Amino acid sequence: MARALDEQGQALLDAASGLLAAEGATGLTVRRIAADAGCSTMGVYSRFGNKDGVVDHLYMEGFRRLIAAMEGVGDSGDPLTDMRRCGQAYRRNALENATYYLVMFARAVPGFVPSDEAKAVSLASFQRMADRVRKCQEAGQYIDGSPTAMAEVIWGAIHGHVMLELVGMRATGDDPAERYEHMLDLIEQGFRRPERD
Amino acid sequence: MARALDEQGQALLDAASGLLAAEGATGLTVRRIAADAGCSTMGVYSRFGNKDGVVDHLYMEGFRRLIAAMEGVGDSGDPLTDMRRCGQAYRRNALENATYYLVMFARAVPGFVPSDEAKAVSLASFQRMADRVRKCQEAGQYIDGSPTAMAEVIWGAIHGHVMLELVGMRATGDDPAERYEHMLDLIEQGFRRPERD
């Protein structure tokens, strides 16, 4: 597994990625992936075993983009600000890579279950969130507590809002961005250490 | 549309419901629904138009269960307590009807889009949440603000946690129930009106 891909293999992944982005999970068929990459369907099976093997790569690619988005926030010197920007980057990435996000978090490809390797990549993305929590704690801006536990609380909340927005579930006409900020406020409020000056 | 169902129609819905519960969205096929209900596939098409027609009913049934769960909390006299219990009932219902929940919120049936009637039912479930917010405000326990906007913030947060739990995304070994309570704490903290005694 995970051995280097030849040119044809990369072409297949590129084709799959393009299909997923353009038409979502329903347009992602083995035949079309192969056709777009200029080979027969066997090309998929000899290189990736089956369709899930391709999806596994897309799954990881999605998490890599998410990680890049969260790391792209950088380090302003104020961890609290960085955490806020990280939350915003999370949403931005999810909207820009909506079809990826649904494969990653909503099981948009029926029957697909990520491999252990893919799960490890998804955990790495979560780790970025936990790191930010720890930095806020070290700066005295967040209350004490397990950074991973706190990160999970944050993750769940922002994920839920992103998810509802992606599937178009809107109860009110409110701006989703505003609502999202409101939710980030709530998190910040809940985890912030009371200032002592 | 929405006219009364004959016995066969009800049998089809029961069969579909059983299949969804037992095997999830991937086991939900027109042929099996019809076979379990004891008729040919045409029985589905003459009554529901197509597969999505059946799924539409399951979608609404799922929201009806969610509404029943949230209403089952009742009225203890303390809106804040009721809100907490409502949040817990939401999670409990989602776990007990996991396959339904994924059809409702994760688009588990590829290509399915809910009808206007189904969307109305989903909005009704959201309304229950907004009502609880309003009650907390009237009791002076919640800060002022648009109840629907606040309910959407709550909804997103609890939905995200439920969703991550349903698809098995766990970064730590923490108890999901505890994490969920932690998140409910955050919401309560953020929306609670400072006491003035």
Place this chain on the structure above:
DNA sequence: TTGTAGGTTGTAACATAGTTATTTCAGGGC
């Protein structure tokens, strides 16, 4: 009672999906 219109049913067929079997073929080794 009879005939007709309209809907329902069961069977079979169609298109498309993932996957597998079979054939084809190019490149080396003898």
Place this chain on the structure above:
DNA sequence: GCCCTGAAATAACTATGTTACAACCTACAA
């Protein structure tokens, strides 16, 4: 030159949503 091996393409198999079609009811009017 002949044969073996491995990969590719073609075709086939199974399952799925859907549709076509003929047979069969079921009203309802004459």
